[in-house]
Every structure is written in structure tokens, then in C-alpha cells.
Amino acid sequence: MARPEWKAALLASAIGALTLAAQAEEHYGIGRAATPEEIAGWNIDIGRDGSNLPSGSGSVERGRVVFSEQCATCHGADGQGGLGDRLAGGQGTLASLKPIRTVGSYWPYASTLFDYIRRAMPQNAPQSLSNEDVYAVSAYILNLNGVVPADAVLDAKTLAAIRMPNRDGFVTDPRPDVHNH
Known part of the structure; x- marks a missing residue:
């Protein structure tokens, strides 16, 4: 899950890499600073509240086709692994052995x-899906x-409004340096 701490660490790593690249370019004549366009290409995170979801929409029916073409080889025909x-599946098993x-x-x-x-799938061609x-x-x-339901069509508004079954199954982190949102 993309937690704020993970995003902050990723951002710090990116800044560190850019700094090292700039220093390498300056001292050794190799490398270059990333362009704003290159950075924007990877700045595609979506907030848990749905912030930054892009325009577009997709239906379950279309998803079945794309899944069979792009995902089923690894995740099974019906998402069974x-x-x-x-x-898919597993509802009611989290408290079991x-x-x-x-x-x-x-x-x-x-x-x-x-x-x-959007960021990582399909594994052999990440960021290739529209x-x-x-x-x-x-x-x-x-x-x-x-x-x-089977006739669902998702877009930024409808996806953000979905309440997942395990939404309340996590506990907040009590450490004072962690920001629970």
C-alpha cells in the first residue's frame, strides 16, 4: 500500500539521486539532471481518497477482456492466482489460521x-495500459x-467513492512521528 511514509522515502530517494546525478555531471562530466517532463512521467501517484485519479472510465465488461489479454497469464483466468x-476471494479469512x-x-x-x-502492470510492460x-x-x-456489480463503469468519481470491505480492518500507527490520515 502506498503510505505517506513510503511516498516521502521515495521522494527523498529521487531527490538524492538527482543530487548525485548533478554532482556526477559537474565533477565527472557524466549524467544530467532529469527534465521536468521526465519527472512528471513518474509523478503519477494516486491518493487513497482518489486524489489525482485521471480522466477516463472503464467497464467490468471491458476489464474482463483486458484482464484475459494482459493479466490472466500470471493471475489466473478469474484472478485466483x-x-x-x-x-480475488478470501473474504472472511483474515482472522483465520x-x-x-x-x-x-x-x-x-x-x-x-x-x-x-497503472504504475506496475503488466509486469512485462509497466505503464503500458491506457x-x-x-x-x-x-x-x-x-x-x-x-x-x-457486473454492469459497473468506473471513473475518478465512482472509484474514489468505493468503500472496500476491509477499510476498517487496519489500526492506526501510534508512533508520534507517523502521520495517520
Whole structure:
């Protein structure tokens, strides 16, 4: 899950890398500073409240097609797992001796699903799916988990409004230096 601490660490790492690149360029004549366009290409995070979701929309029906073409090889035809993680099922198992952690049983925010798919999937071609296809695959996975109906069409507004089954299954971190949002 993309937590604020993770994002801050990633930002600090990026700044450190840019500083080292600038120093390498200055001292050794190699490398160059990243352009604003290059930085913008990776500044695509989505907040758990749905902030920064892009325009576009996608249906469960379209998601079924994209999933079968781009995702099923790793995640199984119905998201039951394979080479990649299981994505569907597991509801009611988290308190058991063998919890099944899937999008529907464990993930607290639907926006995180969109963010992860857009940023990292398919594994052999990250960031290759259009926003419409990412909305569609998100809709399909959420449908497999019973979170949205088969006729659902997701966009920035509808995705942000989804309340995941395990939204309240996490506890806040009591450490004073952690910002719980």
C-alpha cells in the first residue's frame, strides 16, 4: 500500500539521486539532471481518497477482456492466482489460521488498486495500459471480489467513492512521528 511514509522515502530517494546525478555531471562530466517532463512521467501517484485519479472510465465488461489479454497469464483466468498473486476471494479469512489476502479481502482502498495497476502492470510492460484500460481492469477485479456489480463503469468519481470491505480492518500507527490520515 502506498503510505505517506513510503511516498516521502521515495521522494527523498529521487531527490538524492538527482543530487548525485548533478554532482556526477559537474565533477565527472557524466549524467544530467532529469527534465521536468521526465519527472512528471513518474509523478503519477494516486491518493487513497482518489486524489489525482485521471480522466477516463472503464467497464467490468471491458476489464474482463483486458484482464484475459494482459493479466490472466500470471493471475489466473478469474484472478485466483498462478505465477502472480491471487486477486480475488478470501473474504472472511483474515482472522483465520490461513488468511487469504486479496484485493477484496485485504486492501482498504480501491484507489490503491488503480495506482498499482497503472504504475506496475503488466509486469512485462509497466505503464503500458491506457487510463481507460486501468479503470476497466480495476472494475473487473473489484467485480470478481463482489465489490461492484457486473454492469459497473468506473471513473475518478465512482472509484474514489468505493468503500472496500476491509477499510476498517487496519489500526492506526501510534508512533508520534507517523502521520495517520
